[in-house]
Amino acid sequence: MSEKATLITRDILAIERTRLANERTFLAYFRTAVVFLSAGFAILEMAALEEIRPLGWFLLALSPIILSVGTARLIYVRKHIKKFYQL
Template identity: 35%
Template sequence: MNKDLILRERLAIQRTIMANQSTFLSFLRTSMYFAVAGVSLDQLLKLPGGHIFEYIFLVISAAVLVVGVVNYFIQKRRITESTKHIGDYKFEYEQGGTYKN
């Protein structure tokens, strides 16, 4: 069995995990921007009906956060499922419990 291949796959999984975490943090940051924009818009502009814009931005903020959390856990599950096979190769043409190289 090629140990370099296993190491490369494990490192690729780690990069994928970090990319998933980074993507979640991006969703979180975007959600916070919308929340801050909603609160600031009403406070700065004092528009008639400004509360409506505030609520719209807060709803968008909550929606982005929910999408980010759901996306994070879906991708985390997919990553976990893909790590089951690393280092435990079993080929269909395997005979007698030995690997054919």
């Protein structure tokens, strides 16, 4: 069983859909990180929101964490796709 099975068109398209879904998921993580970052800056800069200032700092700290989780997930899934399906 050392021979690799030839993939049919349906399988190749399924792999491509998985790759696109992986990128789409990363973009969702990226979008969330950008929104948290901008909301954190907005809360810190507005004088009217002085009572929720710790929330602004929390959002600023959470933004790079979300982005790094998204990036790690993108790389992890990409490696597994390449590992199992060499096209």
